[in-house]
Amino acid sequence: MTTSANPRPLPTYTNIQPRIIGLTGGISTGKTTVSDYLATVHQLPVFDADIFARDAVKLGSPVLKAISNRYGTGILLDDGNLNRGQLGHIIFSNPAERHWIEQQIHPYVRRRLREGIQKILAPKQPPAKNNGKIQPTPQTPIVLVVPLLFEAKMTDLVTEIWVVYAPRALEIERLIKRDGLAAEQAIARIDSQMSIDEKASLADVVLDNSSTMDHLVQQIDAALLKSSR
Template identity: 35%
Template sequence: MIIGLTGGIGSGKSAAADRFASAHGIHVVDADIKSRVVVEPGRPALQHIVDRFGSDILLENGSLNRAALRERVFQDVDQRLWLEALLHPLIREEIANDLASATSPYALLVSPLLVESGQHAMTERIIVVDVPEATQILRTSQRDGVPDAQIKAIMQAQAKREDRLRHAHDIILNDQDLATLHAQVDALHERYLAMTTGATP
C-alpha cells in the first residue's frame, strides 16, 4: 500500500514523515529530494534548464541555483508550466523506482505537489497535514528567511487548502506541539497496519 502525504509549504510534512520513518520504520520517498536528483550536474534536465534560462541559473560549482530558479518561475506562470512539464515525468519515474524497493508494510510518498502534479494517482490513500495559512507563512519565514511575498507566491502555485482537504482520506492537524503531531501519526500508523493485514481499520 502506498500512502501519499502532502500539505502546503510550512505545514510540517517533513516532521510527520520523519515520525513515520524513525518511530515505525516506514519507507519514505520524498518527492522534493527526487526533484533535486533529476537536476543534478550531468543530468539532461539540467542542460535543458540552462538552455532556457542561461548559465547564470547555475552556482559556481555547476549545480542548479534552486533559489534563483524558484524566483524566476514563480514570477512567470509560463516558465513554471514549462519547468513542470520537463521535470514532473522524470520525478515520477524516480519516485516509482524508489517505491518499488520498499520492504515496510506500507510506503509513504511525501510531496508538496501530490495533488497538482498527478502524483496522487500513485497512491491508495492521502494524508493532508493541515495548518492555517497564517501559520504556514510564519513557519516558512522563520525557517527559510524569505519574504512573505515569495511564500505567498509559492502558496498560490500549490493547491488551495480546500482542494487538498477534498482529496484527503486522513488529516493531521499540525497547529499545536510536536507531541500532538506524533500522536496523530502513531494513530494513523496503527490504522494502516490494520489495513495492510486485512483487519478492520
C-alpha cells in the same frame, strides 16, 4: 524532532494489498516532521519527491541541460551546478515558466517514486533485522512524500492520501520564519500551489499540525492503524 527514549511498539502490518501513503501538504505545514517520525519511530520506507527533484537537475543531467538551454548560463553557478535561488525566482514569479520547469522534472520524479515502490514490493527473502532496523516487506506501508501530489497528478501512485494541515496564517508565519522571506514573498510561494484547505478536502487523512508535537504524533499513530481505502 525528539521522540521518547523507549520506542513505541511497532504495529503488525497484514494488509493483503500494498498500502502506499501519499504524504503531502503546504510549503511549511510540517511534511518533513511527519515523514521523519514515520521513518524513525515506525521504521517505514519513505521516498521523498523533493530529493528526486534535486537529483533530476544534478550536474550533467539532461534536465539541467534543458534548463540551461532555455534560460542561459545565468541559471548556473560558477561550478556548473544549478543556481536554485535563481530557478526559484522563476518558478514563483512566472506560472508559465513554472509549468515548463515542472514538465522537465516531474517525469523523472514519478519514475523514481515508482522504482522505490517496486523495490519494496519485489519478492524477498524472509524479513530480518539489519543493525536493529526492521527490513520492509510487501506488507509494510510505503510513504511517498510528494509536496505537489495533486498539482503533479501523482495521486495514482498511492492508495491513500495524508495531508499535513496548518491554517493559512500559520503556514505564512512559519514560512517567513523558516526561509527569512518577506510576507509578500511567502504568500506568493504558498499561492503557487493548491490551497491547503482544498488539499485537506481531498485527503483520506488530515493531520492537524497547528498545535503540539504530542497532538500530531497521536494523529499519526491513529492513522497508521486504519485500513487503507
